[in-house]
Amino acid sequence: MDQGRLATHISLLFSAPLFALYLFIIILLYEMNVRDTFFSLITFLLGFIFLSVLPSAPVIIAAKRGETDIFVYRREKRFKFFLTAIISYVIGALVFIEMGIRELFLFLACYATVTSAIMLSTFITKTSVHTAGYCWISNIHGYFIWAKIFIALPDTYSCFMG
Numbered sequence: 001m002d003q004g005r006l007a008t009h010i011s012l013l014f015s016a017p018l019f020a021l022y023l024f025i026i027i028l029l030y031e032m033n034v035r036d037t038f039f040s041l042i043t044f045l046l047g048f049i050f051l052s053v054l055p056s057a058p059v060i061i062a063a064k065r066g067e068t069d070i071f072v073y074r075r076e077k078r079f080k081f082f083l084t085a086i087i088s089y090v091i092g093a094l095v096f097i098e099m100g101i102r103e104l105f106l107f108l109a110c111y112a113t114v115t116s117a118i119m120l121s122t123f124i125t126k127t128s129v130h131t132a133g134y135c136w137i138s139n140i141h142g143y144f145i146w147a148k149i150f151i152a153l154p155d156t157y158s159c160f161m162g
Contacts, residue, residue: 011071016085017052020111024051027103043101050092050108055085075122082119086112 024047093108
């Protein structure tokens with residue numbers, strides 16, 4: 001496999017909708033262990049729809065029609081796709097808060113906020129969606145480490161190792 005194809009596969013594998021799904025699954029496995037199986041399945045399906053299907057569908061359809069490429073490289077074409085993703089994240093966040101799942105509400109609200117910032121920056125420059133997605137996760141992890149240290153909770157070593 002040549003480097004271009006490998007880079008494309010890596011970019012697809014770590015695209016925002018799939019990366020969100022990976023993180024969502026981790027949150028579900030960690031947070032949903034006390035809930036029943038049916039509730040967990042419904043929660044997963046809703047997360048899959050709001051984090052991956054709805055944000056990706058317009059891009060995939062436009063790419064199939066030849067209106068854009070799958071990564072939407074042209075900055076002027078990105079706005080409508082960001083807007084669709086933001087709407088999906090906000091609706092998903094509202095669904096999860098209505099279901100009483102605060103962690104997933106916050107997760108989707110964070111995605112809506114970061115995507116809004118990237119959309120606004122698109123008017124000025126072409127921001128890398130991949131990089132922005134990883135950076136906000138890094139920031140959250142940084143705050144977690146800070147909280148572990150300054151609240152003096154035990155086992156800060158494992159926090160740094162993570």
